[in-house]
Amino acid sequence: MYTAKGQLDINSMIKQYSPLVRRLAHQMIAKLPANVExxxxxxxxxxxxxxxLSRFDAAQGVQFETFATQRIRGAMLDELRGGDWMSRGTRRQQRSxxxxxxxxxxKLGRAPHESEIAKEMGLSLVEYQELLGKVRGTQLVYLEDMSGDDGDDDYLDRHVVSDDHNPLAQLQDQRMRQALVDAIKNLPEREQYVMSMYYEHDMNLKEIAAVLKVTESRVCQLHSQSIARLRVKLREW
Structure with a gap:
């Protein structure tokens, strides 16, 4: 989009691509704890x-949306790094x-129910569900910490950045892919639905909540719980 003088129309471009910003933010927020707005x-x-918009050079042969996506994600990640978004305490809670x-x-030879997990942790069901909401910042897999190390260094780079170095890119290994597929198939039915809608159909939390007829916070809880189950299975792999 250009003005009558042949210059890039910044305002029109911002209006056109602002939905891209919102989409990227919604994709990222589900991987972050509840304190991130x-x-x-x-x-x-x-x-x-x-x-x-100020740095784009069409002569480089890259589409603007591809270039903008990288800059937008980069800005978000820089902000998250500066805010120390996921505390060690939160990570300990996830591991618990x-x-x-x-x-x-x-002990049971099956996937435990929420109430059983809560009892094992010495929590009421409500307290356990609140905890699930707090540890929302857990990704599908953290390949680097399958050995059980804390893995705190470069946490954002390893678990949120969408490039060739992220965990999903490393899932090219067919055996790991199969282990993940098998683990998902063994999730409780509702959690399978959540994982499928979020990761396969690229639906956001609000959309998933509408399909399941539950609140967004409940979807967050189901997502966190399914992630915990998957991480246990993949650590055994």
Whole structure:
């Protein structure tokens, strides 16, 4: 889009690509803990979009949307790094859920129910569900910490950035892919639906909540719980 003088129309471009910023923010927010606000991500994403508009060079042969996506994600990640978005305490809580899931699976020979996990952790069901909401920042797989190390260094780069170095790119190994597929098939039915809608059909939390007729916070809880189950299975692989 250009003005009558042949210059790039910045305002029109921002209007056209602002939905891209919102889409990227919604994709990222589900991988982050509840203390991260979607509006904050959108705001810094818009700054990234403006930066992309000022730096874009069509002569480089790259489509603007591809270039802008990288700048927008980069702006969001820079903001998250500066905010120390996921505390060590939150990561310990996530590992405590995984430990409880693993113990119960060994004891029961099946996927434990929410109430059983809560009891194992010494929590009420409500307290456990609140905890699931707090540890929302867990990804599908953290390949680097399958050995059990803390893996705190470069956490964002390893678990959120969408490039050739992220965990999903490393899932090209067919055996790991098959292990993941098998683990998903063994999830409770509703959690299978959540994973399928989120990862296969690229639906956001609001859309999934509408399909399941539950709240967005409930979808977050189901997502966190399914991630804990998958991480247990893949650690055994």
């Amino acid at each position: 979607i509006n904050d991500l959108i705001q810094v994403g818009m700054i990234g979009l403006t930066d992309a 859920i995984e430990t409880a899931v693993h113990k119960l699976e060994q």
